[in-house]
Amino acid sequence: MFTYVIRRIAMVPIVLLVVVTIVFFAMRMVPGGPAYALLGSYASAEAVRQLEIELGLDRPVWEQYGSFLNDLLHGDLGTSIFNGRPVGPELARAFPYTGALCLATIVWGLLLGVPLGALTAVRRNSFWDYTGRVVSLLGLTVPPFYLAILLIVAFSLKLKIFPMIGGGELSNPLDFLHHLVLPSLTNGIVMSAFVSRTVRASLLEVLSSDYVRTARSKGLREGHVLVRHAMRNALIPTVAFLGVYMTLLLGGAVVVEVVFSRTGWGRVLVNAMKQRDFPVLQVGLMLFSAIVVAVNLLVDMVYAYIDPRIRYS
Amino acid sequence: MWRALVRNHTSLLGLILTLILILVAVLAPIIAPRDPLKQSIRDKNEPPSVSNLLGTDRFGRDILSRIVYASRISIGIGFGAALLGAAIGTVLGAFATYLGGRTEAAMLRVIDVMMSFPTLLLCLLILTVLGSGLTRVMLAIAIAFIPRFARLSRGPTLALREIEYIEAARAVGASHLRIAVRHILPNIIGPISVMLVMWIATAIRIEATLSFLGFGVSPPTPTWGNMIQEGFRAITHTPRLALIPGFALFLAVLGFNLLGDGLRDAFDPKLRV
Numbered sequence A: 001m002f003t004y005v006i007r008r009i010a011m012v013p014i015v016l017l018v019v020v021t022i023v024f025f026a027m028r029m030v031p032g033g034p035a036y037a038l039l040g041s042y043a044s045a046e047a048v049r050q051l052e053i054e055l056g057l058d059r060p061v062w063e064q065y066g067s068f069l070n071d072l073l074h075g076d077l078g079t080s081i082f083n084g085r086p087v088g089p090e091l092a093r094a095f096p097y098t099g100a101l102c103l104a105t106i107v108w109g110l111l112l113g114v115p116l117g118a119l120t121a122v123r124r125n126s127f128w129d130y131t132g133r134v135v136s137l138l139g140l141t142v143p144p145f146y147l148a149i150l151l152i153v154a155f156s157l158k159l160k161i162f163p164m165i166g167g168g169e170l171s172n173p174l175d176f177l178h179h180l181v182l183p184s185l186t187n188g189i190v191m192s193a194f195v196s197r198t199v200r201a202s203l204l205e206v207l208s209s210d211y212v213r214t215a216r217s218k219g220l221r222e223g224h225v226l227v228r229h230a231m232r233n234a235l236i237p238t239v240a241f242l243g244v245y246m247t248l249l250l251g252g253a254v255v256v257e258v259v260f261s262r263t264g265w266g267r268v269l270v271n272a273m274k275q276r277d278f279p280v281l282q283v284g285l286m287l288f289s290a291i292v293v294a295v296n297l298l299v300d301m302v303y304a305y306i307d308p309r310i311r312y313s
Numbered sequence B: 001m002w003r004a005l006v007r008n009h010t011s012l013l014g015l016i017l018t019l020i021l022i023l024v025a026v027l028a029p030i031i032a033p034r035d036p037l038k039q040s041i042r043d044k045n046e047p048p049s050v051s052n053l054l055g056t057d058r059f060g061r062d063i064l065s066r067i068v069y070a071s072r073i074s075i076g077i078g079f080g081a082a083l084l085g086a087a088i089g090t091v092l093g094a095f096a097t098y099l100g101g102r103t104e105a106a107m108l109r110v111i112d113v114m115m116s117f118p119t120l121l122l123c124l125l126i127l128t129v130l131g132s133g134l135t136r137v138m139l140a141i142a143i144a145f146i147p148r149f150a151r152l153s154r155g156p157t158l159a160l161r162e163i164e165y166i167e168a169a170r171a172v173g174a175s176h177l178r179i180a181v182r183h184i185l186p187n188i189i190g191p192i193s194v195m196l197v198m199w200i201a202t203a204i205r206i207e208a209t210l211s212f213l214g215f216g217v218s219p220p221t222p223t224w225g226n227m228i229q230e231g232f233r234a235i236t237h238t239p240r241l242a243l244i245p246g247f248a249l250f251l252a253v254l255g256f257n258l259l260g261d262g263l264r265d266a267f268d269p270k271l272r273v
Helices: A002-027 A035-037 A046-056 A061-073 A087-122 A125-142 A144-158 A173-205 A210-217 A223-235 A236-259 A265-274 A277-305 A310-312 B004-007 B009-027 B063-099 B103-114 B118-128 B134-152 B154-161 B164-172 B176-213 B226-233 B240-267
Strands: none
Touching: A002 A277, A002 B063, A035 A144, A035 A173, A035 B134, A061 B118, A087 A125, A087 A173, A087 A236, A087 A277, A125 A173, A125 B240, A144 A173, A144 A236, A144 B164, A144 B176, A144 B226, A144 B240, A173 A223, A173 A236, A210 A223, A223 A236, A223 B154, A236 A277, A236 B118, A236 B240, A265 B118, A265 B176, A277 B240, A310 B063, B009 B240, B063 B134, B063 B154, B063 B176, B063 B226, B103 B134, B103 B226, B118 B134, B118 B164, B118 B176, B134 B154, B134 B176, B134 B240, B154 B176, B164 B240, B176 B240
16 A cells, blocks of 8 residues: 555656646647747747747757756746746636635535435435436536536526626635635536436445345434445445546636636636747646646545555455 | 337437437538628627527627537537547557557556546647647547547457457467457447447537637637637627527537437447346
8 A cells, every 4th residue: 555655656746747748849849939829920030039039949949848847846937928927926826716616616516416316316216316317417418618607697697696707805705705606616516417426326336235234124214324324335436536527627627717707727727828828838737737646646545545445455 | 229229218319419410510501591601780689580580699690590500510520529539549549458568558658647637628738739720629629539539448458358269360370450450440349439429429518618718610610619709708788699509509419418328328238128
């Protein structure tokens, strides 16, 4: 177990290096060169050349790569071409917004998904089961950005309860939460569809197992059997699912941040891509995948901890 | 197989929806009442009426016609990207899995790294490098799908790898390539095709998201994604401009998803009555 964890942790810098290298060289493969892409097709050749010299793009590629890595290791995360500000503080400022969005999404996903999944499993093949499965199907198929627009029209424009734009101020917690509801609810609904299916499947399996039969034959109330015995074991695959869902979660965060014009890493990255702001992209994407790998590792460790079968194997 | 498909209500709905969508896409020039690109500023933002069944957008273009023509592009890209990604991914995945050993292990590593990245960001990155446009969107989505199909083809290939006639073929002296092409590939096409339908739904959805974000197909060429984007700008006063194309998109994704679900259940040997 210990060597497994060490090996997984050792993979992290390798993955980061791979990602940052791919992005670095991809940026320089843009047709015409990154300076040309930045200035647009109407730029004169001298202007492009000038910008290339300014940005250090005229140096040999390996030299650029080397100095980039060197800067990274010294904590210099580069400067945005678009607004001249250092990348590090920009990302740090946006981080709490994206982090809160992801956490709130998971909360909604579990809050809505677990009860729904349990309901459809316990009342199998009943009206509740069919309705629940239709609801989860809708959650799975509706494109997230369309769902966001639907929620905006319903709750921001018609009912005027929640704001449509922005992430709110960090200093004002209530305002922050107010701006958090709709974006996180959008992705939370999508996630809950997946969660309810996972919970339903594993709960159905658990409910027909021997130890549940024993608990029932002992005379325990059904509710007790459900919560204290069945659910605990049925939720283990759900934890595993969380790890798998990470990439979808982050992808969804990007979309939602753009739709709601919310501060956050997603929007920073999308804007950087539109503006071909490659310093921001290089570091941003690298950090993004760092988070994915780290969270995956965390989930795997939690999963190994709560499922004794893995530990003993 | 057909009977199993039709008996299930949801998959029947999926089949009907998909067929309608494909028909609409193919027959677009005949079905669309007006020219989707023709602007008429005089008639901008008209609500639904007899002459424009779904109303007009802010340039006075007929929304219904635009939605009909958009189906061509959205479904076309969906099919194209999924087929391309499936073809390349399945061949690579099956071949590497069949060969086993270090080739297989190396491929698994690459797949893991590629799949740890959100699909959307990967497509955005590819489009940032290549530039936006119809063929490039299809290419970007196809590239994002390659690792998934490579992984999907592993299961059936692993099952086939150990079968005796493969060993017999090797004993007779058949090369690895010949075995892979003549024996492995034909047998995995079945399960892969079923998955393909669901991935078409995903491809349609990703294309719409990319166009909505401004990286996909650009206006004036209509796709559901960029129609929603244009409509979103007017969301406060004319929400239907975004909601209507979005509903078309939703129906398309729903149709292919239900069909894919139904196909998967119909082919599942465990459910054979």
